[in-house]
Amino acid sequence: MTLPAFARVDAGSMTDAMLVRRVLDGDPRAFTMLVDRHLQPCLRFATRMLGSRHDAEDVTQEALLRAYRALAAYDPAGGFRTWLFAILVNRCRTSLLQRSRYVRRVVTDEDMMHNAVSGDDAGSTELRIEIERAVAMLDSDQREAFLLKHVEQLGYEEMAAVTGAGVSALKMRVKRACERLRDLLGEVNDVRS
Amino acid sequence: MSDRELQSLDGVITELRAPVPVRAEWRAGLLRGVAMLPPPGTMSTGLPGERHWRVRPLAAVAAGVACAVAGAALTALLLGRPQRAATSEDLTSLTATMPLPGEPIIRSTVRFLYVAPYAARVALVGDFNGWNPAAMPMRRSPDGRAWLIDVPLVPGRHVYSFVVDGDLAADPAAPRAGDDDFGIPSSVVLVTGAKT
Numbered sequence: 001m002t003l004p005a006f007a008r009v010d011a012g013s014m015t016d017a018m019l020v021r022r023v024l025d026g027d028p029r030a031f032t033m034l035v036d037r038h039l040q041p042c043l044r045f046a047t048r049m050l051g052s053r054h055d056a057e058d059v060t061q062e063a064l065l066r067a068y069r070a071l072a073a074y075d076p077a078g079g080f081r082t083w084l085f086a087i088l089v090n091r092c093r094t095s096l097l098q099r100s101r102y103v104r105r106v107v108t109d110e111d112m113m114h115n116a117v118s119g120d121d122a123g124s125t126e127l128r129i130e131i132e133r134a135v136a137m138l139d140s141d142q143r144e145a146f147l148l149k150h151v152e153q154l155g156y157e158e159m160a161a162v163t164g165a166g167v168s169a170l171k172m173r174v175k176r177a178c179e180r181l182r183d184l185l186g187e188v189n190d191v192r193s
Numbered sequence: 194m195s196d197r198e199l200q201s202l203d204g205v206i207t208e209l210r211a212p213v214p215v216r217a218e219w220r221a222g223l224l225r226g227v228a229m230l231p232p233p234g235t236m237s238t239g240l241p242g243e244r245h246w247r248v249r250p251l252a253a254v255a256a257g258v259a260c261a262v263a264g265a266a267l268t269a270l271l272l273g274r275p276q277r278a279a280t281s282e283d284l285t286s287l288t289a290t291m292p293l294p295g296e297p298i299i300r301s302t303v304r305f306l307y308v309a310p311y312a313a314r315v316a317l318v319g320d321f322n323g324w325n326p327a328a329m330p331m332r333r334s335p336d337g338r339a340w341l342i343d344v345p346l347v348p349g350r351h352v353y354s355f356v357v358d359g360d361l362a363a364d365p366a367a368p369r370a371g372d373d374d375f376g377i378p379s380s381v382v383l384v385t386g387a388k389t
Contacts (some may be wrong), residue, residue, distance in 0.1 A: 010276045023232075023233060026231055026232060028227070028228065031227060032224060032227075034225070035220075035223065035224065039215055039220065040212055040213070040215060043213050043215060044210075044212065044213045047213045048209055053213075056213075057216075057219050060223075061222075061223045061226065062243060063218075064223060064227070065223075065226055065230065068227050068230055069233060070229055070233070070324070071233035072233050072323075072325065073324075074322055082361070083244070098361070124197060127208065128208050128211075131205050131208050131209065134205075135209065150202075150206045150209070151206065152209050178202055180204060181202060182201060182202065185205065191289070
Protein backbone atom coordinates (compact mmCIF):
# COMPACT_ATOMS: atom_id res chain seq x y z
CA MET A 1 0.00 0.00 0.00
CA THR A 2 1.36 3.41 -0.84
CA LEU A 3 0.75 6.28 1.45
CA PRO A 4 -0.71 9.41 -0.03
CA ALA A 5 1.83 12.03 -0.88
CA PHE A 6 1.83 15.00 1.45
CA ALA A 7 3.34 18.37 1.05
CA ARG A 8 6.16 19.17 3.41
CA VAL A 9 4.75 19.96 6.83
CA ASP A 10 5.74 23.14 8.57
CA ALA A 11 5.01 22.11 12.13
CA GLY A 12 5.34 25.61 13.49
CA SER A 13 2.50 26.91 11.40
CA MET A 14 0.10 24.10 12.19
CA THR A 15 -2.15 23.83 15.20
CA ASP A 16 -2.46 20.57 17.10
CA ALA A 17 -5.88 19.99 15.54
CA MET A 18 -4.42 20.43 12.06
CA LEU A 19 -1.68 17.93 12.80
CA VAL A 20 -4.24 15.45 14.14
CA ARG A 21 -6.26 15.85 10.97
CA ARG A 22 -3.15 15.18 8.96
CA VAL A 23 -2.39 12.00 10.89
CA LEU A 24 -5.94 10.80 10.33
CA ASP A 25 -5.53 11.53 6.65
CA GLY A 26 -2.61 9.13 6.58
CA ASP A 27 0.49 11.21 7.24
CA PRO A 28 2.36 9.55 10.14
CA ARG A 29 5.01 12.29 10.22
CA ALA A 30 2.43 14.64 11.67
CA PHE A 31 2.19 12.48 14.78
CA THR A 32 5.94 12.71 15.26
CA MET A 33 5.48 16.46 15.29
CA LEU A 34 2.74 16.17 17.87
CA VAL A 35 4.97 13.92 19.95
CA ASP A 36 7.84 16.38 19.82
CA ARG A 37 5.52 19.22 20.74
CA HIS A 38 4.11 17.51 23.83
CA LEU A 39 6.74 15.01 24.89
CA GLN A 40 8.64 17.28 27.24
CA PRO A 41 5.68 18.45 29.36
CA CYS A 42 4.25 14.94 29.47
CA LEU A 43 7.54 13.44 30.60
CA ARG A 44 8.06 16.22 33.13
CA PHE A 45 4.61 15.77 34.63
CA ALA A 46 4.99 11.98 34.84
CA THR A 47 8.46 12.28 36.34
CA ARG A 48 7.33 14.72 39.01
CA MET A 49 4.18 12.71 39.63
CA LEU A 50 5.76 9.27 39.92
CA GLY A 51 9.17 10.23 41.27
CA SER A 52 10.84 7.70 39.03
CA ARG A 53 12.29 8.50 35.67
CA HIS A 54 11.96 4.91 34.53
CA ASP A 55 8.27 4.70 35.45
CA ALA A 56 7.68 8.13 33.90
CA GLU A 57 9.09 7.00 30.56
CA ASP A 58 6.93 3.89 30.62
CA VAL A 59 3.78 5.81 31.45
CA THR A 60 4.44 8.58 28.94
CA GLN A 61 5.11 6.09 26.19
CA GLU A 62 1.96 4.20 27.04
CA ALA A 63 -0.09 7.40 27.04
CA LEU A 64 1.21 8.51 23.65
CA LEU A 65 0.62 5.10 22.09
CA ARG A 66 -2.91 5.11 23.45
CA ALA A 67 -3.45 8.60 22.16
CA TYR A 68 -2.33 7.53 18.71
CA ARG A 69 -4.59 4.51 18.75
CA ALA A 70 -7.59 6.57 19.80
CA LEU A 71 -6.77 9.64 17.73
CA ALA A 72 -9.99 9.42 15.74
CA ALA A 73 -11.84 10.06 19.00
CA TYR A 74 -10.14 13.38 19.60
CA ASP A 75 -12.57 16.27 19.33
CA PRO A 76 -10.82 19.33 17.90
CA ALA A 77 -13.27 21.49 19.88
CA GLY A 78 -11.19 20.62 22.95
CA GLY A 79 -7.49 21.19 23.30
CA PHE A 80 -5.18 18.38 22.28
CA ARG A 81 -3.04 19.01 25.35
CA THR A 82 -6.10 18.62 27.57
CA TRP A 83 -7.02 15.37 25.83
CA LEU A 84 -3.49 14.01 26.00
CA PHE A 85 -3.05 14.96 29.65
CA ALA A 86 -6.32 13.23 30.50
CA ILE A 87 -4.82 10.02 29.17
CA LEU A 88 -1.51 10.65 30.89
CA VAL A 89 -3.07 11.46 34.26
CA ASN A 90 -5.11 8.30 34.00
CA ARG A 91 -2.02 6.21 33.29
CA CYS A 92 -0.14 7.84 36.18
CA ARG A 93 -2.99 7.02 38.53
CA THR A 94 -3.01 3.43 37.33
CA SER A 95 0.74 3.19 37.78
CA LEU A 96 0.53 4.54 41.33
CA LEU A 97 -2.32 2.21 42.14
CA GLN A 98 -0.48 -0.82 40.83
CA ARG A 99 2.62 0.19 42.70
CA SER A 100 0.76 0.71 45.96
CA ARG A 101 -0.53 -2.83 45.82
CA TYR A 102 2.96 -4.15 46.24
CA VAL A 103 5.12 -1.60 47.90
CA ARG A 104 4.73 1.69 49.61
CA ARG A 105 5.88 4.50 47.40
CA VAL A 106 9.57 4.98 47.93
CA VAL A 107 11.55 7.57 46.09
CA THR A 108 15.19 6.68 46.13
CA ASP A 109 18.09 9.04 46.07
CA GLU A 110 19.06 7.43 42.78
CA ASP A 111 15.74 8.49 41.29
CA MET A 112 16.20 11.95 42.69
CA MET A 113 19.65 12.25 41.22
CA HIS A 114 18.38 10.97 37.91
CA ASN A 115 15.49 13.40 37.89
CA ALA A 116 17.62 16.36 38.78
CA VAL A 117 18.86 18.34 35.84
CA SER A 118 22.56 17.77 35.62
CA GLY A 119 25.25 20.33 35.15
CA ASP A 120 24.67 22.47 38.20
CA ASP A 121 26.55 22.78 41.41
CA ALA A 122 26.05 20.33 44.23
CA GLY A 123 24.05 22.77 46.36
CA SER A 124 21.51 23.31 43.63
CA THR A 125 21.16 19.54 43.08
CA GLU A 126 20.68 19.04 46.78
CA LEU A 127 17.91 21.63 46.79
CA ARG A 128 16.20 19.88 43.90
CA ILE A 129 16.36 16.58 45.72
CA GLU A 130 14.74 18.15 48.76
CA ILE A 131 12.02 19.64 46.60
CA GLU A 132 11.37 16.35 44.82
CA ARG A 133 11.22 14.55 48.13
CA ALA A 134 8.72 17.06 49.50
CA VAL A 135 6.57 16.76 46.37
CA ALA A 136 6.67 12.99 46.72
CA MET A 137 5.29 13.26 50.23
CA LEU A 138 2.14 15.03 49.08
CA ASP A 139 -1.04 13.03 48.73
CA SER A 140 -1.29 11.91 45.12
CA ASP A 141 -4.40 13.98 44.34
CA GLN A 142 -2.78 17.09 45.83
CA ARG A 143 0.46 16.41 43.97
CA GLU A 144 -1.45 15.91 40.73
CA ALA A 145 -3.39 19.17 41.13
CA PHE A 146 -0.32 21.14 42.19
CA LEU A 147 1.77 19.94 39.26
CA LEU A 148 -0.98 20.58 36.72
CA LYS A 149 -1.61 24.07 38.07
CA HIS A 150 1.81 25.43 38.90
CA VAL A 151 4.23 23.34 36.85
CA GLU A 152 2.26 22.62 33.68
CA GLN A 153 0.29 25.85 34.13
CA LEU A 154 -3.13 24.56 33.21
CA GLY A 155 -6.19 26.63 34.08
CA TYR A 156 -8.68 25.23 36.55
CA GLU A 157 -11.27 24.52 33.87
CA GLU A 158 -8.71 22.60 31.87
CA MET A 159 -7.61 20.77 35.00
CA ALA A 160 -11.21 19.80 35.64
CA ALA A 161 -11.44 18.35 32.15
CA VAL A 162 -8.18 16.48 32.64
CA THR A 163 -8.82 15.08 36.11
CA GLY A 164 -12.59 14.75 36.23
CA ALA A 165 -12.63 16.66 39.52
CA GLY A 166 -14.58 19.86 40.17
CA VAL A 167 -12.92 23.26 40.08
CA SER A 168 -13.51 24.01 43.75
CA ALA A 169 -12.09 20.64 44.78
CA LEU A 170 -9.04 21.27 42.63
CA LYS A 171 -8.50 24.70 44.15
CA MET A 172 -8.63 23.16 47.60
CA ARG A 173 -6.13 20.47 46.60
CA VAL A 174 -3.71 23.04 45.22
CA LYS A 175 -4.06 25.19 48.33
CA ARG A 176 -3.38 22.25 50.64
CA ALA A 177 -0.48 21.10 48.50
CA CYS A 178 1.10 24.54 48.76
CA GLU A 179 0.64 24.62 52.51
CA ARG A 180 2.09 21.16 52.92
CA LEU A 181 5.04 21.95 50.70
CA ARG A 182 5.82 25.06 52.71
CA ASP A 183 5.67 23.03 55.91
CA LEU A 184 7.87 20.26 54.55
CA LEU A 185 10.45 22.53 53.03
CA GLY A 186 10.38 24.79 56.06
CA GLU A 187 11.20 21.80 58.24
CA VAL A 188 14.13 20.98 55.99
CA ASN A 189 15.41 24.53 56.16
CA ASP A 190 15.00 24.59 59.94
CA VAL A 191 17.07 21.43 60.25
CA ARG A 192 19.75 22.78 57.93
CA SER A 193 20.01 26.07 59.73
CA MET B 194 -4.09 31.27 47.83
CA SER B 195 -2.74 34.79 47.87
CA ASP B 196 0.05 35.97 45.61
CA ARG B 197 2.19 36.53 48.65
CA GLU B 198 1.68 33.00 49.89
CA LEU B 199 2.49 31.68 46.44
CA GLN B 200 5.64 33.78 46.22
CA SER B 201 7.18 31.72 49.00
CA LEU B 202 7.02 28.73 46.64
CA ASP B 203 8.36 30.54 43.61
CA GLY B 204 11.74 28.87 43.88
CA VAL B 205 10.16 25.45 44.27
CA ILE B 206 7.93 25.94 41.24
CA THR B 207 10.82 27.20 39.15
CA GLU B 208 12.83 24.09 40.01
CA LEU B 209 9.92 21.81 39.17
CA ARG B 210 9.39 23.53 35.83
CA ALA B 211 12.94 22.71 34.77
CA PRO B 212 12.84 20.53 31.66
CA VAL B 213 13.35 16.80 32.06
CA PRO B 214 15.84 15.63 29.44
CA VAL B 215 14.35 13.39 26.78
CA ARG B 216 16.62 10.43 26.03
CA ALA B 217 17.08 10.11 22.29
CA GLU B 218 16.96 6.30 22.31
CA TRP B 219 13.76 6.32 24.34
CA ARG B 220 12.14 8.77 21.93
CA ALA B 221 13.23 6.62 19.01
CA GLY B 222 11.75 3.53 20.67
CA LEU B 223 8.50 5.39 21.24
CA LEU B 224 8.26 6.40 17.60
CA ARG B 225 9.05 2.84 16.52
CA GLY B 226 6.18 1.71 18.72
CA VAL B 227 3.87 4.18 17.03
CA ALA B 228 4.99 3.02 13.61
CA MET B 229 4.05 -0.55 14.49
CA LEU B 230 0.45 0.37 15.27
CA PRO B 231 -2.25 0.35 12.60
CA PRO B 232 -3.04 3.87 11.40
CA PRO B 233 -5.72 5.59 13.45
CA GLY B 234 -9.08 5.55 11.67
CA THR B 235 -10.60 8.57 10.10
CA MET B 236 -14.08 9.54 11.10
CA SER B 237 -15.12 10.47 7.63
CA THR B 238 -14.35 9.27 4.14
CA GLY B 239 -15.79 12.39 2.55
CA LEU B 240 -17.96 10.26 0.31
CA PRO B 241 -21.31 11.76 -0.73
CA GLY B 242 -24.19 10.56 1.35
CA GLU B 243 -22.01 9.36 4.15
CA ARG B 244 -23.59 9.69 7.52
CA HIS B 245 -21.84 11.77 10.13
CA TRP B 246 -20.93 9.61 13.09
CA ARG B 247 -21.51 11.06 16.50
CA VAL B 248 -18.57 9.54 18.25
CA ARG B 249 -17.53 11.67 21.18
CA PRO B 250 -13.86 12.09 22.02
CA LEU B 251 -13.41 10.92 25.52
CA ALA B 252 -16.31 8.61 25.37
CA ALA B 253 -15.02 7.62 22.21
CA VAL B 254 -13.57 6.02 19.28
CA ALA B 255 -15.10 2.98 18.25
CA ALA B 256 -16.35 0.93 20.95
CA GLY B 257 -18.40 -1.88 21.54
CA VAL B 258 -18.09 -4.82 19.39
CA ALA B 259 -18.03 -8.35 19.03
CA CYS B 260 -16.44 -10.76 21.25
CA ALA B 261 -16.46 -13.91 19.32
CA VAL B 262 -17.20 -15.83 22.45
CA ALA B 263 -20.57 -14.17 22.82
CA GLY B 264 -20.90 -13.72 19.09
CA ALA B 265 -20.52 -17.39 18.54
CA ALA B 266 -23.11 -18.24 21.14
CA LEU B 267 -25.65 -15.73 19.90
CA THR B 268 -25.04 -16.55 16.29
CA ALA B 269 -25.56 -20.20 16.96
CA LEU B 270 -28.80 -19.29 18.65
CA LEU B 271 -30.11 -16.96 15.99
CA LEU B 272 -28.57 -17.99 12.76
CA GLY B 273 -27.10 -21.38 13.09
CA ARG B 274 -23.54 -22.49 13.44
CA PRO B 275 -20.90 -19.75 13.48
CA GLN B 276 -18.02 -20.07 11.12
CA ARG B 277 -15.25 -19.83 13.62
CA ALA B 278 -15.02 -18.02 16.86
CA ALA B 279 -12.68 -17.89 19.79
CA THR B 280 -13.79 -19.24 23.10
CA SER B 281 -12.45 -18.66 26.55
CA GLU B 282 -10.84 -22.07 26.38
CA ASP B 283 -8.77 -20.78 23.52
CA LEU B 284 -6.94 -18.51 25.92
CA THR B 285 -4.72 -21.26 27.20
CA SER B 286 -4.10 -22.74 23.80
CA LEU B 287 -3.69 -19.42 22.02
CA THR B 288 0.06 -19.36 22.06
CA ALA B 289 0.23 -22.99 21.04
CA THR B 290 -1.69 -22.22 17.88
CA MET B 291 0.20 -19.08 16.93
CA PRO B 292 2.18 -19.53 13.73
CA LEU B 293 5.88 -20.12 14.13
CA PRO B 294 8.32 -17.78 12.43
CA GLY B 295 8.32 -18.57 8.75
CA GLU B 296 4.94 -20.24 8.84
CA PRO B 297 2.21 -18.61 6.77
CA ILE B 298 -0.27 -16.60 8.81
CA ILE B 299 -3.69 -18.07 8.33
CA ARG B 300 -6.58 -15.77 9.08
CA SER B 301 -9.62 -17.10 10.82
CA THR B 302 -13.04 -15.74 9.99
CA VAL B 303 -14.77 -14.44 13.07
CA ARG B 304 -18.44 -13.57 13.01
CA PHE B 305 -19.31 -10.51 15.05
CA LEU B 306 -22.92 -10.11 16.07
CA TYR B 307 -24.79 -7.36 17.86
CA VAL B 308 -28.49 -7.53 18.71
CA ALA B 309 -30.07 -4.16 17.99
CA PRO B 310 -33.43 -4.54 16.24
CA TYR B 311 -34.20 -0.82 16.29
CA ALA B 312 -30.81 0.51 15.22
CA ALA B 313 -30.52 2.15 11.83
CA ARG B 314 -26.84 1.54 11.42
CA VAL B 315 -24.23 -0.53 13.21
CA ALA B 316 -20.54 -0.77 12.48
CA LEU B 317 -17.65 -2.75 13.86
CA VAL B 318 -14.52 -0.93 14.96
CA GLY B 319 -11.36 -2.33 16.43
CA ASP B 320 -7.61 -2.44 16.33
CA PHE B 321 -7.87 -4.48 13.14
CA ASN B 322 -9.46 -1.63 11.17
CA GLY B 323 -7.86 1.37 12.82
CA TRP B 324 -11.07 2.04 14.79
CA ASN B 325 -12.59 3.42 11.66
CA PRO B 326 -16.39 3.41 11.82
CA ALA B 327 -16.63 3.64 8.04
CA ALA B 328 -14.50 0.58 7.42
CA MET B 329 -16.77 -2.27 8.52
CA PRO B 330 -20.49 -1.52 8.40
CA MET B 331 -22.50 -4.50 9.63
CA ARG B 332 -25.42 -6.05 7.78
CA ARG B 333 -28.80 -6.74 9.27
CA SER B 334 -29.65 -10.38 9.88
CA PRO B 335 -32.52 -11.89 7.88
CA ASP B 336 -34.87 -11.72 10.86
CA GLY B 337 -33.99 -8.06 11.38
CA ARG B 338 -32.98 -8.44 15.02
CA ALA B 339 -29.24 -8.55 14.84
CA TRP B 340 -26.34 -7.05 12.91
CA LEU B 341 -23.59 -9.23 11.54
CA ILE B 342 -20.24 -9.11 9.91
CA ASP B 343 -17.64 -11.75 9.20
CA VAL B 344 -14.07 -10.59 9.54
CA PRO B 345 -10.91 -12.52 8.74
CA LEU B 346 -8.49 -11.95 11.60
CA VAL B 347 -4.94 -13.00 12.21
CA PRO B 348 -4.38 -15.11 15.33
CA GLY B 349 -3.99 -13.11 18.50
CA ARG B 350 -5.83 -10.78 20.80
CA HIS B 351 -8.04 -8.14 19.24
CA VAL B 352 -9.85 -5.26 20.92
CA TYR B 353 -13.07 -4.05 19.37
CA SER B 354 -16.35 -2.20 19.90
CA PHE B 355 -19.64 -1.53 18.13
CA VAL B 356 -20.80 1.83 16.86
CA VAL B 357 -24.60 1.83 17.09
CA ASP B 358 -26.22 4.80 15.40
CA GLY B 359 -23.11 6.79 16.10
CA ASP B 360 -22.77 5.84 19.76
CA LEU B 361 -20.28 3.42 21.15
CA ALA B 362 -21.56 0.23 22.65
CA ALA B 363 -19.72 -2.63 24.24
CA ASP B 364 -20.65 -6.18 23.57
CA PRO B 365 -22.76 -7.06 26.60
CA ALA B 366 -21.79 -10.71 26.47
CA ALA B 367 -18.11 -10.28 25.76
CA PRO B 368 -15.11 -9.94 28.04
CA ARG B 369 -14.15 -6.30 28.49
CA ALA B 370 -10.71 -5.15 27.52
CA GLY B 371 -8.76 -4.43 30.66
CA ASP B 372 -7.06 -1.46 29.07
CA ASP B 373 -10.10 0.63 28.18
CA ASP B 374 -9.17 4.19 27.39
CA PHE B 375 -11.21 7.03 28.83
CA GLY B 376 -13.97 4.62 29.76
CA ILE B 377 -14.37 3.56 26.16
CA PRO B 378 -16.18 0.26 26.26
CA SER B 379 -13.97 -2.20 24.46
CA SER B 380 -14.22 -5.94 24.23
CA VAL B 381 -11.70 -8.62 23.48
CA VAL B 382 -11.68 -11.49 21.08
CA LEU B 383 -8.99 -14.13 21.09
CA VAL B 384 -8.41 -15.69 17.71
CA THR B 385 -6.59 -18.96 17.52
CA GLY B 386 -4.63 -20.05 14.51
CA ALA B 387 -6.37 -22.15 11.89
CA LYS B 388 -3.71 -24.79 11.50
CA THR B 389 -4.13 -27.18 8.67
